Amino acid sequence: MMVMAGAAGVGFLLRDHRPIAGVGSVNSLGGSIRKSASPRLPEPGPPTVALADDAALNPDADRIRKVLQTYFDAINAGDYKMWRSAVIPQWARDTSEPAWRAQYRSTLDGSMVVHRLEPRIGGGLVALMSFTSLQNPADAPSELAVRCLHWWVSYPLIGQGEALRLGPSAPTANLVVAC
Numbered sequence: 001m002m003v004m005a006g007a008a009g010v011g012f013l014l015r016d017h018r019p020i021a022g023v024g025s026v027n028s029l030g031g032s033i034r035k036s037a038s039p040r041l042p043e044p045g046p047p048t049v050a051l052a053d054d055a056a057l058n059p060d061a062d063r064i065r066k067v068l069q070t071y072f073d074a075i076n077a078g079d080y081k082m083w084r085s086a087v088i089p090q091w092a093r094d095t096s097e098p099a100w101r102a103q104y105r106s107t108l109d110g111s112m113v114v115h116r117l118e119p120r121i122g123g124g125l126v127a128l129m130s131f132t133s134l135q136n137p138a139d140a141p142s143e144l145a146v147r148c149l150h151w152w153v154s155y156p157l158i159g160q161g162e163a164l165r166l167g168p169s170a171p172t173a174n175l176v177v178a179c
Helices: 002-014 061-077 080-086 089-094 097-104
Strands: 108-119 125-134 148-160 163-166 175-178
Touching: 061 080, 061 108, 061 125, 061 148, 061 163, 080 097
Parallel strands: none
Antiparallel strands: 108 125, 125 148, 148 163, 148 175
16 A cells, blocks of 8 residues: 555656756656767766756746755755754754754765645645655665665645745655665
């Protein structure tokens, strides 16, 4: 049953996703398949958050990219204070600095792409995205104790005054596979 839910979640995330077109662009609306592959960057890939074309059309695209970039920059830099500035206050209160440091102590994230933005029940949006993480296998999820993981997650985006903040993703809505 858990596998079915995960598969359905990934199907939802990647529905309407098409091949990437053009160098340096992320396009989920369509494109062509290249006959020669572009050189791959080493994992985890670039540290910059990218938005697929349809997500980039959202009026809040700049704020969305900025809060996600702050979130991932904080994880990559091991900066708990920066991370707290990107997440909703309750998540920050519920996650102590020692717990956060233990969770992300060896994590390096890259290749972050927001594929879709969906309305969130109760207001706000949900960012359906993927990214790659490198970590010490001992720090990876217990069922996948490997160095490199590809993640498909959904993060709630909630307005906090003028600032947009991330809420925690629901673990049952995430999919993770070894690279």
